[in-house]
Amino acid sequence: MEVRLEPAVVRGFRFAGVVSGLRKEPNRKDLGIIVADTAVPAAGVFTTNRVKAAPVIVSSERVRRGQLRAVAVNSGSANCFTGKAGIKLAENSAASLATALGCEPRLVAPCSTGVIGHLYDLEKYRAGIASAVAGLGAENFGEFARAIMTTDTRPKIASTRLRLGGAEVTIAGCAKGAGMIQPKMATMLAFIVTDAKVRTAQLKTIIKHILPTSFNAVTVDGDMSTNDTLLVLASGAAENRALVGRDLANFEKAVGGVAEALARELTRDGEGATKLVTIDVRGARNAADAEKIAREIANSPLVKTAFFGCDPNFGRIAMAVGKAGVPINADKLEVSLGGIKIASRGALNVDALTAAGEKMKEAEFGLIVDLKQGKGQARMMTCDLSFDYVKINAEYTT
């Protein structure tokens, strides 16, 4: 199975991305829709932040029923902390697409991303929906992915094809998000569509299985969005046999592959990021310990600025390992950066630091921490903390 970072046609779905004028920047796409030919099995996960955006409240309720016909996503406003007016706005937004499609409103999931605390202009939104519906096309997945961007520098798209259940199946996904990212449940906004014939209950299980190694394994700034949403829709147009056994396992692997690729691209495009760093913690007493440590390293501003500075700063890594609250034996700690062992048996390999610093100049490298205590392991993907992160976030307006 090969995952490509490009769009694909997925039978049973059409897409659009248009300029509706919700954003300040003129001519910037800000409204995207995904439309299935009919109501199809769907499942999703949403932010665990206690402050939930209105569209998250509306969509999570609708997805729970197991079927969707369409998804409508706007950027420019998160429609969060907008009270009852925000709920009404999310409902009216979805309704405008439902009316155009001639389907029940509850079959349309609204999603929003952008600044918090503001409503957007419903009339502009409605006009945008009309134009989006007019522009629907099977080839427009890339346009959709572009319309939902905020501080992203590029759309994040991944797709794959595989044979299963006697049919050729396609899976395509896209995601947006560059800041306020440490999802824990799902990333800011991610959408995966497939033409596989698969039941809602199977989709739910698959999401649960793939989250820990995809969207929940990345962090940009340790901040969890109020709008995190992952939706998976399956049209069934591939007409495959019911997915069981190895077919089901292969399908899950393929969806997981697309999700991992999207999560990786999200992190690579983290606000101000110049590097993608994969953090592997091994040899922990258990997986939970390993994850705690991986997360502390991945979120430490001191470690992340050292990544930016190509500084093989072992001390900060040891600090982050130690502050996770997990019992460790510092005398056994082994640490590799870019494949070069910089510490082992409780001592720094001073001679290795220059070479490790050179490796850190690459756009992508790995950090491996081996605790030598057991078999628990975990992986997190993170990016560096650069001047541009500060620039983007000190200047991004309320």
Added chain:
Amino acid sequence: MEVRLEPAVVRGFRFAGVVSGLRKEPNRKDLGIIVADTAVPAAGVFTTNRVKAAPVIVSSERVRRGQLRAVAVNSGSANCFTGKAGIKLAENSAASLATALGCEPRLVAPCSTGVIGHLYDLEKYRAGIASAVAGLGAENFGEFARAIMTTDTRPKIASTRLRLGGAEVTIAGCAKGAGMIQPKMATMLAFIVTDAKVRTAQLKTIIKHILPTSFNAVTVDGDMSTNDTLLVLASGAAENRALVGRDLANFEKAVGGVAEALARELTRDGEGATKLVTIDVRGARNAADAEKIAREIANSPLVKTAFFGCDPNFGRIAMAVGKAGVPINADKLEVSLGGIKIASRGALNVDALTAAGEKMKEAEFGLIVDLKQGKGQARMMTCDLSFDYVKINAEYTT
């Protein structure tokens, strides 16, 4: 009681700060000592990071006995992750001062701060101790405070005087630390000396009482040092009556005042900081909930970059409130920035944002979050996240 940000003479103690050559920068003070006339009651708290520096291991053991004669502190190397050689180095370092003073080695507490993973030159250290002992003086508290600095831009000193137990008592403290600061147990390095006559057990209780509102209430980057140490020494030279009742309460309040002033100055001098922000969370169900939320806000890179940009970005504050994992009612949330209410009853006061942004240009302002759920409250002090934080930490060498 007035706390002044200046040194004081504390009877029974002498101080020194000298250049010993442990640091790369020539002529930079890097070794400080505090010497009591005799062994005196002492108490301390240390980092809870699982990776503990050698001097933390040695000093915490020694302080547990309740008495110290002297403290020796070097900057330039944290002597952490240095294995058995590091322990030996810390012991030998302390021994050199003990020898010069003619006291038992266990009465000298060694402390270190600086880069992790490296040993320092014991011969240079010993020469430095000789020069420090020769330069001991009652007036040299400021020199000591300067010698223990790392990325600090200035020494942090606070002192106060009060009458209690029939005597005039002085309390003076200093602290260092600008990055890797979210102490939870104590700050990186802080020392408080007093001429009050007070028992070790009383000092221990006082430390426990004052920590939550002083060193444990500040954060620069959410990173916890491997070397955090707070030591309190009391010479008894004031010859006050035994401290009980109101005298004891007043003494605790005075020590707390000095500790709070030091914690505040630490935060104000946080790496790259341009602003000191006091975060008050009120109306929580209990104090623990309030602290969780205050800590999330104080550590959020998105909130801290908004502080830097003078951006009254309510959305990021709401996001941080929500991600603390505490049940809240977003429709009741009330938020003030610089005394200006920017949100109340679940809605943003858009008209107030410009004025709030103006207030944020000041070097110090407050953020108040009222959850309207109960009486729980907590305070955290934090600083902004600026270009200089990234600059300092991307360039600070291993």
